[in-house]
Amino acid sequence: MSNDGQEQELGAEVVSGAVVTDDTLEITKAKYTNLCRELNMDSQTEEDGWAMYLDVRQRCVMEGDSLMWLCCCLFAACRRSSTPTVIGQDAVVRGNCVSLNNLLRCCQMSIYDFKTKIKQWCDMANLPQEFVNEIEVLDRKFSITFTLYKRFRNIFDKIFNCPPNEKRHSKYISLHANHANGKCSYIKLDDICWRLFLCAKNQKPSTTVDLVTSFNLMICCIDLIYNNVLAEKRTDLINPKFDGLPNNWTEVDFKANPHCILTYFCDMTEEAKAMKATTFREIMSSFFQTMTIYGHKDNMLGLLANENFERNLKSLNISYEQYVLSVGEFDERILSAYDASDHTNLNDQALRPPVTPLTRKQDLPAQPAMAGEKFEPVLNATNNVKQLSAFDRITEPTEYVKQAGDEVIAKLLKIIEDIKLKFLAKYPSGEAKSRFRLAKSFYYYLLDQILQAEIKNKPEFDLKRLLVQKISLDIFNITLMACCVELVLEAYKTELKFPWVLECFSISAFEFQKIIEIVVRHGSHEGCLNRYLIKHLNSIEETCLERLAWASNSPVWDMIATAPKPLPTHYDVNCDRTAGALQIFLRKVYLLGWLRIQKLCSELILIDKAPERIWHIFEHSITQKTDLMKDRHLDQIIMCAIYIYIRVSKLEDPKFSDIMRAYRNQPQAVNSVYREVLFDLNDDGQPKVTDIIYFYNHKYVPLMKQFAIDYLNMTPDVTGCKIKAADLLLSPHPSERAAQPKKVTQNHSLYVTQMPKNEIQQSPNQMVYEFYRSPAKDLQLMNEKVRGGKRMLSFGDEPGLGQLETKRINLPTHLSQIKAVMDDRESEPRDPK
Template sequence: MSKPDAESFIQRNTDESDDDWIAAMDNLCSKLTMDEVTTAKSKKSFSEIKRNYTLDGDILHWMACALYVACRSSITPTVTSGKALEGNCVSLTRLLRLCNISLIQFFTKIKNWMEMALMSTDFKDRITRLEHKFAVSTVLFRKFQPIFQEIFSGLINEPPKHKSKKQKLQPCTTNALFEFTWCLYICVKGEFHNSADDLVDMYHVLLSCLDFVFANAYMARRRDLINPAFKGLPESWHEDDFELPKKPPCIISVLCEIKEGLAVEAATMKEYSWRPVIKTFFEKGILKGNSDHLTGLLDMGTFETNLKSLNKVYETYVLSVGEFDERIFLGEHATEQVGTKNKVSGDEISQVIASFGPSSRACPDTPLTGRRYLAHREELTPVSEATNSLARLAAFLRHTRPKPSPHLLRFFADCGVSEEAINTKVIQPCQGWQEQFATSLRESHCSNETIGFRCNMVTCLYYKVLEHIIREEHRKKPQLSLQILLSQGTYQLTVYACCTEVVLHAYGVHSLRFPRVLQIYQLSAFTFYKIIELLVQAVVEKLSRDVIKHLNAVEEQVLESLVWTSDSPLWEQLTKTPVPASTDVHINESPNSRRNISGIQSPVSAAINTFISPMADQAKKQLFNDNVKPGQSLLVQANNVKHGASPATSPQHAGSADSTPNTTPKKTNNSLILFFRKFYGLAVVRMNDLCSRLGLVDDELKRKIWTCLEYSVMHQTQLMRDRHLDQILMCAVYVICRVSNTATNQVERTFADIMRCYRGRPLADSHVYRSVLINRGNEEESPERGDLINFYNKVYVKCMQTFALRFTGKHKDECSLSPLPAGRAGRAGRSPGGQRVSERHQLYVKPLTTPPNHQHHLTYRFSRSPAKDLHAINTMVSCEVGGAKRVADGGDVVVKRARYAAAGVARKLQGLVSDRQAV
């Protein structure tokens, strides 16, 4: 099971001689006027990477990465300030132009380079932030042009032409005003260091700049510039005797009304954040005009000076911080430099956003799990998606205050909770958490008004959610004392933290993106995940699709990696209780039951119980009342093996797959049961999706993969420490395909195949397979990391080889297979045709908006198709025959005769239809 040489990421590159690339890099450094130290550093790093890795594609693209990293890692002393400046003032835009690489290509390459060069987390975060700022700028430039044309007239779709110095001064044109407005915006944005990648905030900054430029044109009576049909003009604007007001007009509310803004938020941004920046521009002489009323910018002579000044200021800023030059959007070569197929302002913007994967705030991918919570997708732009999230949240909290509602106080009183207890156990702790959140916002340099808005929103949402959860818990368990419930400070804090995450995401606060909220409140991921589903159920109808998707992605992130870090409390629990098998944590669901993100029935009580006490007896009674399970996993018996026994030998003494375990697990823990129910649910969804992409459709093969994956989690649990579920899953797929591959059964898949298919999954990240922990090292040594193949050969095979060989069919210790978790596999195994509702038939349900995609399908559209179409499907699944065959051309299975009835399928189908109608 060793790795074939052709699959290795680590190969010596002999395609180009050293002299060739050294000469090319010297030429680049010369054109960039790079200093000797940075030049030497870039050449050294490039040589090391080239020696150890295969650098596919244009070698100049990789040189751009080496040069950029070297530039941003250098320190340049400044004469004027006496301070050291990070970076050496090399233009990123010029660097990319010389290397013939677009911004989108650069972001893809630099991510791979950072993994190969083992760059620090801090540097990776800076690249992620730069990438996100680029995504936000791309989105906002797309918005900028149509809004500008709504306000102003006469814009010609050609790049701005700069005048010769000898030309006579003329009034500014609309095209020049277009350039001026964008330059003003990017200069102002440069002052917002910690929120320049927040889509909503920067959109409101852009609206403030448009409002400012309109006010200057209005006060200068520039009727030739302003669109006469603009909604923000007074009726008397066109009259000859029109009198100007004493103060410039404000069109913020009009722009928000017609262009997807939030009026209150935008007005607050303009008054308390944007205006102070503009005033400093006047004070420093960057802008010239009437500093009292912020007018006079468009006067002849003054306008040209202001435009040159903004360009100079921005040029200095870009060189000092090493960012891309956002003026490229104005140029005629914007398409090539950005990397889009057509004009940036076209519909191809979705391609730009999609290129950034999970780091993108705008229009993120939908996670594989939890999709039933999502309403039908609306046709929203990235900006409207973001503002819609805030608008819906604000509407939900419109009549609330940042304190317990009268209804909640009355409910407490009715349940015997004293005012003193409410104050000490509810209100005072909440005030403390609010201050913690405010402190984190101050560190991000938010204004006091912004801090007040966001803190109040979190607190209002917290009391709403808390009230809903408490009422639901009391309704289901009236005997449970609210005094006991309110004594759980960690539980309430976690609810507050989850509400914080909702607000941060709705605002698009990238600098505080998850898992930063865990640091703010000093919570573990293992604690945090328990509340996510409760919050979603409490306010699912009030939150936008975007927020629901985000919370689901957060839950997946927690389950796949964050709970497996070395400092996670999960490990302490696992020292007391062995990892359960998937069959020990699963609850069978009836066809008509309403499922949620994890498949848990009644998650409110279950999650609250995990904060109160480990209810072992109750959990055992609920989950293990049936000792005989069809297809019982062999690995369940491992629960009887003493903790610390050799896991490699325990399955050898197990009985058959259909036998009853000798005893039920002696130890159990409700918190662990709930966790592993979710974890296994996510794992089987991921496995089914990857198998589907790899074309591995055989049920027995998938059960082998699942058994191998389950075994590694149960008996080689250390493989998960500081690693990622997908790393272990991909290794399981690879090893099972290798040992199951025979002359008659060709199922082997290379790691290249597996990783290529993995990349196509929603929210997949190349970091998962490019940088895997190999060895933790000690206090003096840094952890060793490598690619997935490295991990497989050095770590995974040593732990799993003995067990995996039992699936070859040649061993006397042939291993029985674990069943795929029921209830999840059907949903996880979605085909492009929709959601499968029968294990025996290829019968699917999919959204009505999806057109039929195969000529061999029998299709029935509810409320549209004739009854005969449904009758044809019923006939197919209920007629009596003895077998089935698959049509040769890839169509559905055609059932000729069957001895089973379709009642079960019909019930399952009816349950799904009911669920869809209820959403």
């Protein structure tokens, strides 16, 4: 059979675009024109948006209401235009002075739908990465505000009270309706408090780029309004059940001295108090100076007085509207204009912990005792920060590290200072110095731990010489410091997401991924890195291995160019002692690829020898057709390997669409992986991007078809029937190292581990219980041993086990931790053999 015939036989089905009729297009055009008239759109932006819509419609199927897609194309056209202002040469207005909320209202589109559709639009319209990043920041900023609003509602209702003569609701016809009565009502109090926070965080946006700092600023705003309510003696608005009330607050001669409520709501009280005394006071001073608010500047009271309240509320509304129009973002006042129950479709997914990556699950600590409770982003963030803050007492290299000598330490400090200057120049926050200080403290701790562990295994070498050798590696110190910065930024839930830290310090993903395993190994010692932060590092490592390290400008390609051909297989890189940087990198890539192949095969119900055969096809693409990975994604090559196996094996199912559907169930899945695949470079050097099916048919099959046919030994004869000979030998695939036992009690030696086959007890005193296998009496015996006579752990189906005496081990803690470990084990891909 000819090559063309083979390629046609192995080709994937092409999903065609929608058939566009003139009538349908005319109706859509009329909708678009009316939308632009309603928004008073300028002609150039209107033309740009329509041209973008037509281009996407030619190439993609746009399901659903066309008005939603018109909303997306018009927003993209507005956002990509900018208008200079009279403020200065560099000052511009983003979003073409079109209110995003007004655009959504005209299109009858919810914020939830917009957030979903605009991300799809970015993929379909092949919008530049800069625009995609802006959308991600926009989404993340709104997620932070939405998360804070939920906390705001909870805190506000604990402090303030709705008088009996008022209706407790906040649904307005307008976000900025005029109010004839100057007296502050409960609803208006809610309004002015939330608007004060919105204006405050936008007054100095560089100080509120993360969740923790924004929360502290919000508490400062609530604290100020609370003190103003006390000063006005509005006892009808105060919740009498609030613990923070002064003792004599209801008395006639009560004098409004400052009453700080930060300690009642802040887990990081000192940091919040510092913000109240500095940043927040500066913001309020500027508001008084610009007459954004009226009252007594010295003590910041009088904001709610009858003569000031209405104009303060109106002024804050006007100030916020001007800001929103200038940046083209969501009008976040909308959150206070509806009941919380009306936001059920919205979520704070952008702030939730990462889905557990497939690799290195064995390094994850057990779930905390309260892991089953509802995830609370602010509490999670503050806990992460406190975890790292435990090391902020370390302000210089440890005594152990200093043994390297003054000259080496001076060089080390010079490297750290250079990194600091880069960070301060690029991190857009007034908190940059404190963030770097915390990262540096953790760096000193990790450096000490890593060096001690490294040198402990080499007692025959001179200590000082080894210290000098390790500390003198610039790239080691730079990547370690960058990793600590990334951990701090993630702990605070900053708007800046990885790989920002690589761009900040000019580090390649190939170099950065080397340090992650080291940090996880030594950072999890004594629990200094919790489960959340370790999962974050594991996700970052996978991102480097799957995509970033394969960029065309990555140093890995220089190493590949000088390496013997073909590249080493997994079997070749399995030696720990002699492997170089490229071999170690490939070893990690192979493991990642194998785990994802297993996961996809399981979803697609491809059993028997299919995973091993697909693995061998995938491995061949890495070792022999390495350029397939350049500026591409590991998952793209894996999906193509699965499909070529299916076609060569003459299987009816699954289809390529089934593979993409199964891929979406993987923890790392994003739509752009199969929507945007590099096909080639144009004459001007710009990348030509296609969908994965086009890439498979026109790039992958020509390079891989012969190997796939020869390897699987399935050759079609002239009648179209397949002739199958004996299977070829299967290539060995990677396997993860065994998980270490995890201690789930503090005061007793109780561990949970995955038990290998034929495991035997190591000592006569050791007791083993196998979940789902051992009889209940074994668990009872273990309980008695831990407690000293009475059982502690149960299956939950025995009577009389619900009551525990004091001084006993906390039963729910044990069970949740054990279940978390077992759940992780059960979700790990199994060796099909």
